[in-house]
Amino acid sequence: MRQQTMNNPTNFFKSIRFRIALVFVLLMIIALELLGAFFVRQIEHQNLATFQQQITLPKYITDQITTALKNKDSNEGNHEIQDILSNLSNTNLQEVQVIDRTGTIRGTLSVSGQQTIGQKTTDLNAQKAISGEQSFLKTRTIKENGDSKELLITILGNNNSRVKDISGVLIVKASLAPVYKNIESVMQLFIVAGLIALIASIGLALFLARTLTKPIEQIDEQTTKIANGDYSKVNHIYGSDELGHLARSVNELSTRVEESTETVNAERNRLDSVLTHMADGVLAANRRGEVTIINQAAADFVGINREDAIGQNVIELLHLKGQRTLRDMLENLDDFRVDLSDDSKDLLVQAYVSLIKRQSGFISGLVVVLHDITEQQRIDSERRMFVSNVSHELRTPLTSVRSYVDALAEGDIDDKEMAQNFLGVVQDETQRMIRMINDLLELSRMDQGTMAVKLEVVNLNSLFDFVLNRFDMIIENDAKNRETPTKTYNIQREFSSEDIWVEVDPDKFTQVLDNIMNNAVKYSPDGGTITARLIKTKTRAILSISDQGLGIPRKDLNNIFNRFFRVDKSRSRAQGGTGLGLAISKEVVEKFNGRIWVDSVENQGSTFYISLAYVDDAEIEEEDWGAE
Numbered sequence: 001m002r003q004q005t006m007n008n009p010t011n012f013f014k015s016i017r018f019r020i021a022l023v024f025v026l027l028m029i030i031a032l033e034l035l036g037a038f039f040v041r042q043i044e045h046q047n048l049a050t051f052q053q054q055i056t057l058p059k060y061i062t063d064q065i066t067t068a069l070k071n072k073d074s075n076e077g078n079h080e081i082q083d084i085l086s087n088l089s090n091t092n093l094q095e096v097q098v099i100d101r102t103g104t105i106r107g108t109l110s111v112s113g114q115q116t117i118g119q120k121t122t123d124l125n126a127q128k129a130i131s132g133e134q135s136f137l138k139t140r141t142i143k144e145n146g147d148s149k150e151l152l153i154t155i156l157g158n159n160n161s162r163v164k165d166i167s168g169v170l171i172v173k174a175s176l177a178p179v180y181k182n183i184e185s186v187m188q189l190f191i192v193a194g195l196i197a198l199i200a201s202i203g204l205a206l207f208l209a210r211t212l213t214k215p216i217e218q219i220d221e222q223t224t225k226i227a228n229g230d231y232s233k234v235n236h237i238y239g240s241d242e243l244g245h246l247a248r249s250v251n252e253l254s255t256r257v258e259e260s261t262e263t264v265n266a267e268r269n270r271l272d273s274v275l276t277h278m279a280d281g282v283l284a285a286n287r288r289g290e291v292t293i294i295n296q297a298a299a300d301f302v303g304i305n306r307e308d309a310i311g312q313n314v315i316e317l318l319h320l321k322g323q324r325t326l327r328d329m330l331e332n333l334d335d336f337r338v339d340l341s342d343d344s345k346d347l348l349v350q351a352y353v354s355l356i357k358r359q360s361g362f363i364s365g366l367v368v369v370l371h372d373i374t375e376q377q378r379i380d381s382e383r384r385m386f387v388s389n390v391s392h393e394l395r396t397p398l399t400s401v402r403s404y405v406d407a408l409a410e411g412d413i414d415d416k417e418m419a420q421n422f423l424g425v426v427q428d429e430t431q432r433m434i435r436m437i438n439d440l441l442e443l444s445r446m447d448q449g450t451m452a453v454k455l456e457v458v459n460l461n462s463l464f465d466f467v468l469n470r471f472d473m474i475i476e477n478d479a480k481n482r483e484t485p486t487k488t489y490n491i492q493r494e495f496s497s498e499d500i501w502v503e504v505d506p507d508k509f510t511q512v513l514d515n516i517m518n519n520a521v522k523y524s525p526d527g528g529t530i531t532a533r534l535i536k537t538k539t540r541a542i543l544s545i546s547d548q549g550l551g552i553p554r555k556d557l558n559n560i561f562n563r564f565f566r567v568d569k570s571r572s573r574a575q576g577g578t579g580l581g582l583a584i585s586k587e588v589v590e591k592f593n594g595r596i597w598v599d600s601v602e603n604q605g606s607t608f609y610i611s612l613a614y615v616d617d618a619e620i621e622e623e624d625w626g627a628e
């Protein structure tokens with residue numbers, strides 16, 4: 001915009017170029033005026049002096065007139081004077097009057113003035129000259145009929161201060177017109193020359209001003225560009241004068257500004273990318289608590305667009321209204337927890353606040369770093385829950401063991417039958433504790449990743465069938481050994497005719513199937529049917545075990561695989577359950593890249609599913625060939 005200053009005609013008069021030219025021209029005018037005035041005055045002076053000389057009658061003529069005045073015969077004298085005057089050849093003279101010492105006009109050059117001869121003069125200067133007064137004017141310029149005239153009064157005779165012998169005076173009148181005409185023509189010449197000089201000086205001044213202002217304009221253009229972030233322009237350095245130095249300095253300045261802007265930008269980009277890729281949320285706010293910077297993580301935490309968050313109040317954004325004020329945050333820099341959970345997610349963050357201080361100590365804002373501690377919190381609470389569960393689970397059998405042992409110690413040992421009974425309970429409880437400790441050890445090994453897994457490609461149909469056969473056998477044994485079997489059930493197989501091969505650890509997988517089958521038996525009604533299915537889909541093998549038992553409430557379906565979870569604690573415990581079986585099963589199946597889930601309708605039954613990636617027949621054949 002400033003660039004237009006020079007080009008815009010209205011602003012031209014405000015430009016330095018115009019001002020320099022104006023000063024130059026004004027100086028020129030003043031110089032010309034002074035010179036002109038002095039020159040004209042000098043010429044006028046000189047011309048007038050010359051003119052006076054020209055109209056002064058030579059001495060031999062004034063001597064002749066003096067002699068004629070001294071003639072006793074005044075008429076003769078008058079004639080003589082008239083002769084002398086008429087013989088004068090000076091064309092400048094308009095009038096010559098001879099006056100004698102009595103003040104009488106004795107002769108005149110003008111024809112019309114002839115009758116004044118013999119009359120007394122009225123000219124004051126002539127009278128004063130005759131009377132010998134000092135104050136009479138020897139020469140003077142008078143105006144007569146609109147014409148400037150020179151009047152020259154010469155005393156005839158001896159006007160010496162000591163010997164005063166004045167014969168008369170001579171008055172000479174001459175027109176000054178030719179003198180002024182001459183001066184005028186000189187003046188005209190001077191004016192023309194002055195005008196030419198003035199025009200030339202304006203041109204020169206503009207040119208000079210331009211050579212001065214061009215580098216300034218260039219620097220102006222460059223600094224405007226620098227201000228707009230364009231550092232491409234480089235000043236041409238015209239010389240080693242002050243402007244040359246300035247141009248060089250501005251060039252250097254431009255390079256420095258460019259370098260430091262680049263550094264600042266690079267720093268900002270680095271900071272931006274650090275902030276963007278940080279897992280922690282970062283937000284900065286000004287003194288009024290309005291958010292000025294927010295990274296993606298922080299925006300995600302509070303569930304808002306980064307753009308929308310800018311300008312919002314940090315207290316409202318972090319849902320801290322009613323709990324904490326901005327003042328609290330600025331004065332108390334302790335970290336605190338913020339619950340940012342909503343319907344879609346659980347989110348707990350730890351907020352760390354620090355102040356942004358200027359060098360003067362003035363607090364200009366604050367930075368809040370938000371660290372997601374949801375997972376840590378979950379792990380902590382799970383660990384606490386686990387410890388509490390384990391203690392609780394162990395305390396129950398231990399308390400029961402202790403009470404039976406106490407009873408025995410207090411004398412019940414003497415009652416053989418009762419003692420036998422008590423010892424049986426103690427044995428059962430101890431067994432259960434050992435089972436639980438074993439389960440826990442196994443889970444711990446899995447958690448630590450130290451569980452040994454021996455993967456083998458096995459025929460799932462055979463493996464499943466083998467497990468089910470064992471359960472069939474148990475029923476048979478039960479039926480044979482006891483007169484009234486505890487529980488009867490019947491196992492139905494719905495297997496795909498095709499052999500399905502999977503890669504699992506057979507021992508561990510058998511343990512999983514045993515556990516699910518045991519549960520099915522445990523939670524089935526007497527005489528119920530347990531259906532075992534095995535199918536092959538496009539991508540996976542799916543195995544399922546359905547029972548007709550009491551089922552699992554819908555709300556518990558997601559918790560069933562958690563450690564120590566039991567739908568009905570007392571019932572499960574009564575059945576000798578530890579609440580760890582399904583948790584172990586889940587870990588094991590996931591070790592084989594499989595998935596386990598349950599579907600159930602309360603009071604109708606449950607179905608447990610396991611899906612596994614199957615191994616292609618072609619691969620198995622290849623392996624067989626390879627083995628041979």
Ligand code: ADP
Pocket residue numbers: 515519520523547549550551552560565566567568572573576577578579580581582583606
């Ligand atoms: P437990 O040793 O108590 O059986 P599990 O981990 O094997 O422990 O099972 C956890 C809980 O899941 C059981 O306590 C029971 O409430 C429920 N459950 C497991 N299988 C079945 C099933 N087939 N029918 C109904 N409830 C079941």
